[in-house]
Amino acid sequence: MLLIRCPYCAAERPELEFTYGGEAHIVRPQNPSSTTDDEWRDFLYIRSNARGIHYERWRHMHGCGRFFNAVRDTVTDKFVMTYKAGLPRPDQAELEAARS
Amino acid sequence: MSTFRIPGKGRVDPSKPVQFTFNDKTYDGFEGDTVASALLASGQHLVGRSFKYHRPRGFLSAGSEEPNALLGIDHGPGRVEPNSRATVVEISQGLKTISQNHWPSLERDVGAINDVLYMLFSAGFYYKTFMWPKSFWNKVYEPIIRGTAGLGKSPTLPDPDIYSSRFAHCDVLVVGAGPAGLAAALEAGRSGAKVLLVDEQAELGGSLLSETDGGIDGLTGWAWLKASVDELAGMANVTLLPRTTAIGYYHQNFVGLCQRITDHLASAPEGTPRERMWKVRAKQVVLAQGAIEKPLVFDGNDRPGVMLASAARTYLNRYGVKVGASPVVVTTHDSAWLAAFDLARAGVKVVAIIDIRPIVPAHLTASASALGIEVLTSWTVTGTKGRLRISSLRAKPIHGSAAQAREFACDTLLMSGGWNPTLHLFSHSQGKLEWREDAQVFLPSKHVEQSRCAGAGNGDFGLARVLAEGAEAGVDAAMDAGFTAKASIYAVNDELDMTGISSRELPTDRNADTAKAFIDFQNDVTAKDIRLAVREGFKSIEHIKRYTTTGMATDQGKTSNINGLAIAADAVQRPVPSVGLTTFRPPYTPTTFGAFAGYNRGRLFDVTRKTSIDAWAEEHGAVFEPVALWRRAWYFPKPGEDMHAAVARECKATRDSLGIFDASTLGKIEIVGPDAAEFLNRMYTNPWSKLQPGRCRYGVLLGEDGFIRDDGVIGRLTHDRFHVTTTTGGAARVLNMMEDYLQTEFPDLKVWLTSTTEQWSVIAINGPNARNLLAPLVEGIDLSEEAFPHMSVGVGRICGVPTRLFRMSFSGERGYEVNVPARYGRAVWEKLIAEGQAYGVTPYGTETMHVLRAEKGYIIVGQDTDGTLTPDDAGLGWAIGKAKPDFVGKRSLARPDMLKTDRKHLVGLLTADPKVVLEEGAQIVLDPNQSVPMTMVGHVTSSYWSVALGRSIALAVIEGGNGRMGETVHIPMPDGTLQAEVTGTVFLDPENTRLSA
């Protein structure tokens, strides 16, 4: 069972308190009706399915209830870092720092 | 009768005799014995029959790696466990044990015919047999296999024991309490760190219990062990857990421990758990699990009496039992010589030591000569004889002729193929392994977790090195956990360097392809099977493993994996590391389901949610059904009524006069804030801005993919407060989805969401007399038709308590839903029942609710929809706010696939025979005469007997259903094909006159 750091509670808690929320940084178009069928399909269904670094959403369901983002390595299963919803993807330097 | 016990030797307590039975015969042992040591003390080697060939089998080992000696253990009614390893089960007074896998008896087993039919059961036997004709499989093979295969018999009674579980945190977890683990725990304990020391055995000490030649710091091994355990036991920061197996090592130093608490006791205090599952989060882990001796692979290496040399040493030194009177030793490693020496010193006549190696250390041959043991180096064993126990073996010089072969009479054959570090937990933790070609072993290499390996588990033998490594690991772990420590130096005498080589199969002058040279004793896999698999094209070890089943038995190949791998590597002519080791998986040893289940069984298996009116329903004879986690009253039978009769009565009473229904399980979400209406606009298909306070509306919620997720009536209480209802099963999901959008997509909106499902009891009142019942009881709400029409909501009081009163209907009758704070639910319900007597008020359950709504074509999300239906598909196009620029799922409704006319549509079905009630889930076809498999165009989603209509009704989804009105479709069933006409979904009162009747 993984330990996950909730960026809102600023605390590490067991995985049991959290639920997974799919890939992160998939932005709902501001005006969906102006998207093409292909653009909307990509928003709905196309996911990166990364081997390695994966950006994903989690919710501290049985804690503060907040959705947040996480970087996880799908090969090792381990979390690299977590950050608040709405923040941009961490850059390479931040990932390196989190890994060391 | 204890002819093989050596008085004064071993750690068992002769002052505490224990009687137990094996196959109904009583045996004597002492406290401290395992079933294996006590049986061996009586000379009993034969304890079971093998899985496939039913060959007689005895004890291979003295530990948890045992593949052969699996017994049924009987601790009394319900406390029966098959496949227990006799080498780890401790005896207790009155314990019953039985051998397995034979008929009619252990000594005479009909199944042993399989041993003669050897060729039939070779590698891939199961896969090949599955390819035989189906009829042959069904009629001949499967019954035979079912009758004879399998290990042990499953228990038949419920398990009466309790199992507990707990979480624990520590600074240093030490797995294994042999010399390395003890040394590590001592250092970590002395540093002040919180330490857990676990060992699977009844007694801490590991190899110190069996190998008595080493002395430490001037003490004998046993004296040092006692001093060390005493010191650890005296530390408040150290917890000692014997009889506790570390079964799995997961991310971030999360380790599962299974502690056995009562199995070794003749009786335990009431309420004591049998086992306890520990879920430990450790800052640092020290793995000191030791090593397992490898068997040698040669023809007849499985006969009772053939066992690991280390096991013989353990039985002798720890239990005071000599495993035989005339043992021969065959080995590739020094350690087996020490077993021979210990036995000889205990007075056993060791017949010979046969070593495969041409050269062995001189001190060994010198000791052997001093003890009068014949030594044959560069010799091999090519076969054994003996029906139920080894009686002789054939040995010959490896490079000599058959004429030089000799036959040795013996009653035991002690073998050693060297040692394998126990890597299981390290591998669970994703640690990387490294192949050491010289020693022919895998060793732990790169650690992924905060862990370290020490001792024989690290490939290091010799007491001095093991202790030094353990101490160092303990110091490192303590320091890394934030403590200060310094490693002790141990002075060890009698230190011998252990050397050896690794062999594949022993060299033989006989035909290796007819040899019964076992690799996996439990699954009966031989070296020949591995070679056959390779010849048949299997090259990957993962495939070879599955095809031959080697390493796949309950012992997970603890004694067989490396031998199997080495022989497979030779057969594919590739180096061992490129063939690869199969994956180690938890649990390390077989673990009871009870330990995993812990407290979560019976009443505590799952939550049962009950409404505040549930107890009334139970008192009034309701039959219940589970709906999501709730239990709901299904129907209220009167004496003599079956479900059909009860539901018919409930339906009729509601349509004729008055029905009352507990709808408290409906999901409820309070949506509050200045942007509440805008939030609902974005979430639901319907428009909400213009809904006036005091009115309510049926809302449909889609996923972003455009498919229906949920529905419910939403009431506007004030301009900034909505009372949202959801389906019973959908409440948590809907709230999660709302929170998701509010937090991440619409954070600009000022809205608060609160689950209120359990705050409100909801009583649905339906029928022509609904208002007549309520009007006198309600204060503060004008219930007149003009002031409170259909789809209204009002806040007032009922029966003197606060209420949110909805006027709405899920039955087609005039209907109200009375929401009262849950604590008043039952009181208000009882008052309504009492006052309703004047109208013949009838409580009804979920079944009647279903019939009433189906007669009106009201859908149930999740029953009539399945996650692929759009509002248009379900006939709910009217609920879409077409003028709204956006809502969740709107864009998807314009995708090309959503606009196709052959999508599945929700329609009504009327069977040609009105008395036939279709089966829900039945498949629908257009042409009943087409060939099988038919093209299915849809299925029945809801189907009931309608009292109001005097016939059956059904809802169904059918491809292009909206264009098939009036057509006949066909429903093939096992006993004939049924016909039905496609209709609209509203069967009763299409003009909705009854809503205001």
Ligand SMILES: [Zn+2]
């Ligand atoms: Zn949180």
